[in-house]
Amino acid sequence: MSESVNYKFWTVCLVQNGDYVLLLNRQHDNFKGYIPPGGKVEFPESFTEAAIREVKEETGLEVSDLIYKGLYEYVNPEKNDRYMIFNYITKCFSGTLLEDTHEGKPVWVNKNEIPNLSMQGSIRRRFPLFFEDGTFEIQVEWDNEKNQEGEVTIKKT
Incomplete structure (x- = not known):
């Protein structure tokens, strides 16, 4: 008999x-x-509804x-x-x-400035993929002992 898995779902929506x-x-x-x-x-x-709601709550934009x-x-x-994060982009x-919001100050940033910004590795890793054709799937195995990311697998379609 297999143990149950704890699923948690998030969204991210990049506004361009x-x-x-x-x-x-x-x-x-x-x-x-x-x-x-x-x-x-x-x-x-x-x-999709969650992504739309989160953008509204955190930025004020529809x-x-x-x-x-x-x-x-x-x-x-x-x-x-x-933990599954569904990623979207919109113009x-x-x-x-x-x-300002409880999550931080919303700011428009030129894409060319992104390499110079303080950013989590997981966001930096997927950021360029938002602007490529197709979709991506990134799976990260969490290393409990080190309390950090372990093996990372990236697939693009």
């Missing part, structure tokens, strides 16, 4: 305006640095016409955990940008 992307300058807890808007999927909403770009997941065999948005 020409050569600029909308990021949050997050400066709290363990996730400091620049990150795209996103967050947990609330049951029973769809992944987004539409999201394009699915890929899956980023962490698996932890020792704890039977699987369709309206509204007024919030000054």
Whole structure:
């Protein structure tokens, strides 16, 4: 008999305006640095609905016409955990940008500046894939002993 797996779902939605992307300058807890808007999927909403809601909550912008770009997941065999992050991009948005939110200050950043920004490795790893044709799937096996990422597998279609 197999043990049950603990699934957790998140979304990320990169909002693009020409050569600029909308990021949050997050400066709290363990996730400091620049990150795209996103967050947990609330049951029973769809992944796309969650991405739209999270962008609105974290930036004030209404987004539409999201394009699915890929899956980023962490698996932890020792704890039977699987964390799945569904990634989207859009160029369709309206509204007024919030000054600041609990997740960080929303800022438009030129894509060319991304290599110079403080950013989590997981976001930096997938960032260029948002702008390539096709989709991606990245699986990261979590190393419990070292409390860090272990083996990383990247597939593009």
